Amino acid sequence: xxxxxxxxxxxxxxxxxxxxxxxxxxxxxxxxxxxxxxxxxxxxxxxxxxxxxxxxxxxxxxxxxxxxxxxxxxxxxxxxxxxxxxxxxxxxxxxxxxxxxxxxxxxxxxxx
Amino acid sequence: xxxxxxxxxxxxxxxxxxxxxxxxxxxxxxxxxxxxxxxxxxxxxxxxxxxxxxxxxxxxxxxxxxxxxxxxxxxxxxxxxxxxxxxxxxxxxxxxxxxxxxxxxxxxxxxxxx
Numbered sequence: 001x002x003x004x005x006x007x008x009x010x011x012x013x014x015x016x017x018x019x020x021x022x023x024x025x026x027x028x029x030x031x032x033x034x035x036x037x038x039x040x041x042x043x044x045x046x047x048x049x050x051x052x053x054x055x056x057x058x059x060x061x062x063x064x065x066x067x068x069x070x071x072x073x074x075x076x077x078x079x080x081x082x083x084x085x086x087x088x089x090x091x092x093x094x095x096x097x098x099x100x101x102x103x104x105x106x107x108x109x110x111x112x
Numbered sequence: 113x114x115x116x117x118x119x120x121x122x123x124x125x126x127x128x129x130x131x132x133x134x135x136x137x138x139x140x141x142x143x144x145x146x147x148x149x150x151x152x153x154x155x156x157x158x159x160x161x162x163x164x165x166x167x168x169x170x171x172x173x174x175x176x177x178x179x180x181x182x183x184x185x186x187x188x189x190x191x192x193x194x195x196x197x198x199x200x201x202x203x204x205x206x207x208x209x210x211x212x213x214x215x216x217x218x219x220x221x222x223x224x225x226x
Binding site: 004033035040041042043044045048058059090092100101102103104105106 | 203
């Protein structure tokens with residue numbers, strides 16, 4: 001199994017640009033989530049999904065959209081990038097919302 | 113809101129010594145806690161978990177202690193090795209807006225000195 005994969009690894013955007021961060025898992029996990037990690041801080045939940053077709057907001061959802069059309073994929077979209085969205089983004093998956101979460105390698109995003 | 117935090121942001125220990133990383137949580141309703149290890153440039157990796165009906169749980173070289181009276185969690189690493197150098201996060205399952213979500217603390221950077 002590849003586990004949780006994320007692309008791209010690095011991305012630089014200009015303010016106002018849009019982009020999609022990709023996340024995929026091959027473990028048939030129902031629960032997937034997106035976090036952002038800022039320097040010197042823990043991870044903060046952006047959005048999560050408890051199954052295909054179901055998504056909900058986390059702690060810091062503003063400026064981000066998600067969709068879950070399949071069990072495997074959970075893309076994160078930035079509609080109009082802002083410098084405040086400069087961060088490292090991690091995708092995670094688990095069997096349930098209390099199970100061990102498996103994290104991807106992260107996407108380092110810089111917004112100029 | 114509810115939060116999970118760590119007492120010390122950095123910790124240095126000699127190789128071979130034991131280390132203890134502490135964590136305070138504020139949500140008394142949390143019933144599940146996890147310790148994660150994050151190495152530089154990588155995502156967090158699960159180390160060990162504990163449920164609120166337990167006081168102690170042991171893994172390979174790691175022990176988690178839970179004191180619900182003072183809402184304190186600790187991670188003990190025995191006979192530390194260079195590969196233990198990383199940032200360690202405690203996390204709790206908290207109920208946020210009606211759903212169970214993982215809430216992370218700030219993290220402690222553990223450095224193992226040769």
